[in-house]
Amino acid sequence: MIHPHGFSKEIVSSMKRNNSIDVMRGLVMILMPLDHIRDLLHITSLSQSPTDLTTTTPALFFTRWITHLCAPTFVFLSGTSAFLSMSAKNDLANTRRFLVSRGIWLVVLEFTLVNFGIWFDPNFNILIFEVIAAIGTGFLILSALLRLPPRMVGLIGGMIVVLHQLVSLIPASENVFLRGLMSLFSPIAFPYGTGKLVLIAYPPIPWLGIMLIGYGAGYFFESTENGQRQIFRKIGLLFLGLFMALRVVNLYGDPSHWSAQKTTLYTFLSFINVTKYPPSLQFCLLFLGIMFLILSWVQGLKNRWTDRVSVYGKTPLFYFLVHWYLIHPLVFAMVFLQGFKRSELVFGSNFGRPKTGSGVELWAIYLIWVVIVLTMYPLCQWYGNYKMRHKEQTWLRYI
Secondary structure (H helix, E strand, O other): OEOOOOOEHHHHHHHHHOOHHHHHHHHHHHHHHHHHHHHHHEOOOOOOOOOOOOOOOHHHHHHHHHHHHHHHHHHHHHHHHHHHHHHHHOOHHHHHHHHHHHHHHHHHHHHHHHHHHHHOOOOOOEEEEOHHHHHHHHHHHHHOOOOOOHHHHHHHHHHHHHHHHHHHHOOOOOOHHHHHHHOOOOOEEEEOOOOOEEEEOOOHHHHHHHHHHHHHHHHHHHOOHHHHHHHHHHHHHHHHHHHHHHHHHOOOOOOOOOOOOOOHHHHHHHHHOOOOOOOOHHHHHHHHHHHHHHHHHHOOOOOHHHHHHHHHHOOHHHHHHHHHHHHHHHHHHHHHHOOOOHHHOEOOOOOOEOOOOOOEOHHHHHHHHHHHHHHHHHHHHHHHHHHHHOOOOHHHHHO
16 A cells, blocks of 8 residues: 555555654754753853853763754744644644644743743743744744645755844844844844843744754654664764854854864864754754764664653653753752842743842753753653543643
């Protein structure tokens, strides 16, 4: 029997058993809280950038750098999942409705539960547009492109990733319309009300490019396990090779050029210190290249370790929402244990920490990270099982 996309019944059956997406997503979900815990609790997180080579340490740098893998993987696989869902149902109208409704829902979640989880500020003095809203916006735009061939959608995404840096050549303007237009491509802050800000941290167009590439690449996930393993390895090596070539030339693909530093190690850190806000071409090549190599490695891998990792990967939005509400109360426990008073807490950009003096060392960040990840496991396992037992409840598709 031939599948509508040209695959035999045996290959389609093999596709259904493929859990590499859940494993890959689970890996980045495990990594993700490390950066959020560092942001909220580390002793220097309010005053120094972990990728500033003049102040950072290698351990702190890599603590931040490794989590760069999370957002592009999450966005890419969102596009891939949209393709696979449409392919399985072969129903364009239904897929479009789902993408529109889910896209709107994600944007609403970003500016409500997610923003409150990040800031714990009931006044919402800072509204931040981050990865959840970027994915939601991407779904809305993708829903309008579903009639195009997937490879064309992927090509559009590739062109966005390659060319969006050119927008930075446009001179800055105070015109409200032009600033709004630029916020689609570059991080920018808008005042709203008295002393309040909307911060576009994840400008939607560059992240849309990654999602569209993921959608276009969904076709590869319909191959056999061995076929996926080979193609993902080749793409991963190609992306990393292109990254190396562009980075060595040091002319295009990232606004932050590398340079020789005080030691060989710091020069290497400069070389891999690519720009995430917005995600540069070199950033995408580096971290999507790493993602493809991991996908190649986990393809067909089935053991106790992958079973446990995939528990996180099957409930990504649930994990994302809940983990903020586990981490942020630790901020208040920390500052009160360190002797600060409620009157000294500063909400908004300080996450409820005092202006100076609070925070824990890096070793404690890693300890808290392990505890949070382990705590999330039974919660994700319970929720995943609940979803499986109650497939008739369509609202569960949205969390």
